[in-house]
Amino acid sequence: MVDQDRIIKINIEDEMKSAYIDYSMSVIVSRALPDVRDGFKPVHRRVLFGMNELGNNSDKPYKKSARIVGDVLGKYHPHGDSSVYYAMVRLAQPWSLRYPLVDGQGNFGSVDGDSPAAMRYTEARLSKLAEEMLRDIDKDTVDFQLNFDDTLKEPTVLPTRIPNLLVNGASGIAVGMATNMPPHNMSEVLDGCVAYIDSRGEIDVEGLMEYVKAPDFPTGATIYGYAGVKEAFETGRGRVILRGKAEIEPAQNHDRIVITEIPYLVNKAELIKYIADLVNEKRLDGISYVNDESDRSGMRIIVDVKKDANANVILNKLYKMTALQSSFSVNNIALVNGRPRQLNLKDMIKAFVDHRQDVVMRRTRYELKKAEERAHILEGLIIASDNIDEVISIIRSSRSPQEAIERLIERFSFSDIQARAIVEMRLRQLTGLEQNKLHAEYEEIEKLIARLKEILENEDVCMQVVKDELQEVKDKYGDKRKTDIIYASEELNPEDFYSDDEMIITISHMGYIKRTPLTEFRAQGRGGVGAKGSETRDEDFVEYIYPASMHATLLIFTAKGKCYWLKVYEIPEGAKNAKGRAIQNLLNIEPDDKIQAFIRVKKLTSDLEFINSHYLLFCTKKGVIKKTLLEAYSRPRQNGVNAIGLREDDGLIQVKMTNGDNEVLIANKNGRAIRFHESAVRVMGRTASGVRGMTLDNEEDEVIGMVTIKDMEKETILVVSEQGYGKRSHIEDYRITNRGGKGVKTINITDKTGKLVAMKNVTEDNDLMIINKSGITIRMKVADISVIGRATQGVRLINLEKRHDEIASVCKVLSETDEEIAEQKAERDALLEREVHESVLTPDVIADLPDDDEPNDDSEGREEETE
Known part of the structure; x- marks a missing residue:
């Protein structure tokens, strides 16, 4: 009966809740979180106070670490000896604390992650800075409390003269919360405190950031981007990107990357091992040797780059793939009046x-x-x-x-x-x-x-x-900053992973695209860049071949008036005879949409002078024309943007790039063409619908093509009808009229000729590719087509054997004589000597590649496949 009276029945759920809450509060208040005033957890505070009580000051001889640990254990901190020793060790490590508070003698570990020697081997004493934290502690400056056995008194906080929470940071995992606070530069923080005092607390976080620039880590490195720093200062939470410091040095026959500083809390030995593993696993090419040459004078990690590799690209891949670039997640939680609180920069300075x-x-x-x-x-x-x-x-x-x-x-x-x-x-x-x-x-x-x-x-x-x-x-x-700040950079630029090598872009008539290094073409016996031996489908053929550097951008326009962007390095690489990949698989194009035009720009976002002095000229099948600055299309979006406003029954057919001083020809399928200067079209916004470029004959009529005139002397206007008739005419035959008219006759349309299907501006160096609706492809030389008057019906270009067969589309390509190939090779070599800005191409018109800085130049820059 007596035993039953001693048993108290309780609800286990209530007991579990109560016990867990008590435990969690004990961890939060008495173990894991620092006090906002001195920035210490209890164990660190007790270590420093215990050393001070021992008389273990900076001007006295070192004492054995075991003696210090034993004293702190026996008097103030009744936990494991390792918890006290490792807390003291961290206070002595210059790579862990921005301003070490313990002066250690012996092996206190290393930045490679080596463990410190046992406490019986090492010695320690307070640093001069730690004495500033304990100064005046005997003058009733702080409250004291009884120790664990009520025999001694210990301080609840230190009367610190330095804002330790900010200058040394803190980290800890409590129950249900954690803290991770970065270190800062003492001079900056003290200047911020003085500014706070001078403003009588009225200064805001932005004002304090004039003094406290950013975290300052003991291992140096570079803060890459300022957005995370600003967010952390303002809210108490943020993500700071850190990059190690590295330089590229020339060595014998190759370059070498020398890393002198690494991000905070990164293990140097593990970083080197991971780089070596990446190389061995073939995940990182271009590195021949990695070695650690660090010594007493400082850190030095050597990464030898292979002869044929680009050191800048390798360095950027190291940033991307290894801890050479890492992030520090700021979470400023500290105890304020015994309660955990999230603090911004001003809160912490105010508390101190x-x-x-x-x-x-x-x-x-x-x-x-x-x-x-x-x-x-x-x-x-x-x-x-x-x-x-x-x-x-x-x-x-x-x-x-x-x-x-x-x-x-x-x-x-x-x-x-x-x-x-x-x-x-x-x-x-x-x-x-x-x-x-x-x-x-x-x-x-x-x-x-x-x-x-x-x-x-x-x-x-x-x-x-x-x-x-x-x-x-x-x-x-006070001292100078160790960590540099790069304000503008936020994320890794994908271009950093690709050297700006010259490529040859190949696009087939059916929309298959690939890129091939120019060096592969230059190795050919004939020296050409033709798509000789390309594996295309029987009814397909190479329609565009032109040079572009890896960092260039393709602007792609569709029939529905959408604009998409594709970097050259995003195009799949393929050998000379490879088929390539469908462009639709690389872009988010709607299934019922169709690509109508390409524009290539070398520096779409950086060359402001160029994109603000050149224009895109749009033409729709209903005769609408629009001119917009190239700059309006210089902000890429993954899902594309509306390039032109279209009516439901209209569709985009062509886009040309101009310099503002071109003449334009537009033709409709009823055989009429209009010529006017582009100055007649005012500049409009990106989403504008445009103005009338040509008045159509009736509802069934539509525009079949637009050309911009580049060379009045060499170029002629070629027109082809759907029944195989065609001719060339001089540009002067088309008089300049006002925009919006019906134009003049460009070919005499009869039942025998059929409707007009194509208009091209050609030279005698071009060949013509004619594709029938039955799938037959015929190639002919433009020089074999007569130059006759614009009002005639032309001559028969091909015989359509099938009664119901018609011409589906007409493409112009370069002719294939050896002289032309040699000229093209010379021009390609010249491309490597100058900057390429852009050229304009459309799928049904292969325009002569202009010099990229001068759209009106008639220089050739590509070659069609040899048959």
């Missing part, structure tokens, strides 16, 4: 300044009390020295010290303290010199009391004391 003000006030009260006590004694000593004969007589005639004290109090109205001081006074103080010293000391004490009272009564004076002490610490221990 308030703590310093409190410490100065408490220290001043303590010093005032001591000064007043000393002044009180001095007053008694001075009165006694003025009446020394009588005082001596009273003392000599008294039978005991207590009687002497009582008689002096009765005679001179001394206090008990004054009377005792007089009785205990040494005989040497009876000399005249000592009496003068008493008066001088009293005057000094009076001045000190006045000063201390002023500090207590006037807040401005008190804050000036705080500022002066902060400035003193800055003068003693």
